Amino acid sequence: MNAERSDLVVVGAGAAGLFACLSAARVGARVTLVSARPLAETASYWAQGGLAAALAAGDSPQLHLEDTLAAGRGLVRRSAAAVLTAEAPARFHDLEALGVRFDADRRGNVALGLEGGHGVRRVVHAGGSATGRRILRQLSADVAEHPAIDVLEGARAAALATTADGRCAGVRLEDGRVLAARGVLLATGGAAALWSRTTNPPGSFGSGLLLAHAAGAALADLEFAQFHPTAVVGVKGREGFLISEAVRGEGATLHDASGERFVDELAPRDEVARAIFRTLRAQGIPAVSLDMRRVDPDRFPNVVAALRDAGLDPATEPVPVAPASHYVMGGIATDLEGRSGVPGLYAVGECACTGLHGANRLASNSLSECFVFGRRAALRALDEPPPGEPPDVPPAEPVAPAPSRATRKAMWRHAGLERDADGLMPLLEDPHPLARLVARCALFREESRGAHARADFPATDPALDHRHTIVAAGGGEPRLESWQ
Numbered sequence: 001m002n003a004e005r006s007d008l009v010v011v012g013a014g015a016a017g018l019f020a021c022l023s024a025a026r027v028g029a030r031v032t033l034v035s036a037r038p039l040a041e042t043a044s045y046w047a048q049g050g051l052a053a054a055l056a057a058g059d060s061p062q063l064h065l066e067d068t069l070a071a072g073r074g075l076v077r078r079s080a081a082a083v084l085t086a087e088a089p090a091r092f093h094d095l096e097a098l099g100v101r102f103d104a105d106r107r108g109n110v111a112l113g114l115e116g117g118h119g120v121r122r123v124v125h126a127g128g129s130a131t132g133r134r135i136l137r138q139l140s141a142d143v144a145e146h147p148a149i150d151v152l153e154g155a156r157a158a159a160l161a162t163t164a165d166g167r168c169a170g171v172r173l174e175d176g177r178v179l180a181a182r183g184v185l186l187a188t189g190g191a192a193a194l195w196s197r198t199t200n201p202p203g204s205f206g207s208g209l210l211l212a213h214a215a216g217a218a219l220a221d222l223e224f225a226q227f228h229p230t231a232v233v234g235v236k237g238r239e240g241f242l243i244s245e246a247v248r249g250e251g252a253t254l255h256d257a258s259g260e261r262f263v264d265e266l267a268p269r270d271e272v273a274r275a276i277f278r279t280l281r282a283q284g285i286p287a288v289s290l291d292m293r294r295v296d297p298d299r300f301p302n303v304v305a306a307l308r309d310a311g312l313d314p315a316t317e318p319v320p321v322a323p324a325s326h327y328v329m330g331g332i333a334t335d336l337e338g339r340s341g342v343p344g345l346y347a348v349g350e351c352a353c354t355g356l357h358g359a360n361r362l363a364s365n366s367l368s369e370c371f372v373f374g375r376r377a378a379l380r381a382l383d384e385p386p387p388g389e390p391p392d393v394p395p396a397e398p399v400a401p402a403p404s405r406a407t408r409k410a411m412w413r414h415a416g417l418e419r420d421a422d423g424l425m426p427l428l429e430d431p432h433p434l435a436r437l438v439a440r441c442a443l444f445r446e447e448s449r450g451a452h453a454r455a456d457f458p459a460t461d462p463a464l465d466h467r468h469t470i471v472a473a474g475g476g477e478p479r480l481e482s483w484q
């Protein structure tokens with residue numbers, strides 16, 4: 001069969017995929033972009049907080065690196081974090097050059113916000129809490145207009161096509177088409193929607209991880225799933241709606257059932273989320289209160305508008321919130337140029353695991369990651385040899401099925417903010433392949449660290465510092481690898 005050919009196939013039209021397309025096209029490559037869902041259903045479009053880059057006079061990549069290392073609790077791959085923090089300012093300027101209008105202060109300088117875990121103000125926003133939307137509109141317009149980029153909307157990658165010598169040579173779509181390229185770059189987003197209570201769009205169930213694993217790539221650190229502390233509870237039509245960390249950076253406070261504050265609102269995410277989780281359990285309540293009354297509503301227009309639409313005015317009344325699954329630090333194991341273990345196969349953005357986030361992602365580092373590593377991988381992939389003819393063998397059964405309601409509920413109950421062996425063991429029999437893999441990794445790591453809290457192993461084991469959990473393709477027990 002004749003495959004459609006280009007230099008690079010990019011799967012996923014979020015921040016990572018769109019920026020990768022533009023980076024490759026800018027150096028003369030022919031690119032095919034495959035996107036399963038509409039733009040408004042990417043996590044990138046929903047991003048509120050902003051993107052982190054050391055831009056302030058008193059800031060530096062080194063300080064940004066130190067905060068990233070501290071948040072990641074002894075598991076951050078230092079070289080990946082060093083790349084991110086060094087290159088984030090340049091990618092911010094690239095976005096500005098593409099026409100993204102970032103928020104400015106009264107003097108016309110870029111306005112910098114503070115978020116949990118950051119020692120200084122370094123988070124840039126576009127349109128207040130509409131950052132993701134504004135960036136994505138610009139990038140997608142640029143992609144749509146670019147003559148070297150073919151966009152296949154509503155097209156879902158069903159499998160990767162590998163040649164007899166194990167090279168990834170293309171992508172098979174659900175409609176049977178095969179796309180061949182020098183490199184395939186997965187930018188399929190995260191897996192947080194594998195849990196029932198989530199801030200993520202429904203498509204974020206980790207399909208790219210399963211496609212890559214089926215093609216022979218290793219996955220890493222799947223036990224590290226971040227729970228955002230403040231997602232709305234019990235407000236009709238807004239269940240799970242995220243209230244950005246930046247709101248707490250601007251002075252919003254958290255209160256328990258008796259109105260008392262119980263946590264430092266600017267502590268790293270895992271600490272705030274667990275403090276809320278324990279307060280809910282101890283007091284037998286479904287939500288704590290987020291008091292935003294002292295926060296300027298104009299700073300967060302889309303948060304305020306969404307809540308007001310649902311009949312709740314955050315300028316006058318507290319918002320009921322509780323943690324929800326938000327971001328999976330683990331993913332397709334890659335090096336600092338997005339290369340997976342399968343030649344020709346790259347992964348960037350939330351579906352990848354460079355080790356950058358360690359055990360706990362620092363807020364707003366993920367959008368920066370999409371741009372920094374999206375560009376690196378796109379350029380590196382163009383060095384791959386021209387593609388051979390990918391074999392036309394459809395997989396016997398779907399490689400990356402959507403999770404059922406039962407799987408998502410079981411993940412919330414047993415692989416949530418606190419796990420133990422008794423809860424995780426039954427997940428090993430779950431029908432969904434990624435649920436089983438997460439459970440295996442969570443059982444394997446017999447310690448608590450960052451976002452991974454084992455009720456039966458509450459201490460951090462220093463012997464596991466910088467040791468990442470790897471699940472190779474083809475089954476077998478997870479193993480540990482040291483990444484520097």
Ligand SMILES: Cc1cc2nc3c(=O)[nH]c(=O)nc-3n(C[C@H](O)[C@H](O)[C@H](O)COP(=O)(O)OP(=O)(O)OC[C@H]3O[C@@H](n4cnc5c(N)ncnc54)[C@H](O)[C@@H]3O)c2cc1C
Nearest residue numbers: 012013014015016036037044049050157189349350364367
């Ligand atoms: C509510 C919310 C707020 C957030 N706020 C921030 C923030 O302020 N700052 C920050 O840094 N991070 C934030 N994050 C995290 C951040 O938005 C994501 O990590 C990041 O946008 C992921 O981008 P991505 O390009 O990797 O994936 P996504 O934006 O999720 O895009 C994935 C793309 O892959 C496509 N896709 C998936 N599977 C297939 C398939 N099999 N075939 C074809 N296409 C497929 C999807 O349709 C989609 O186009 C937030 C996340 C959420 C949910």
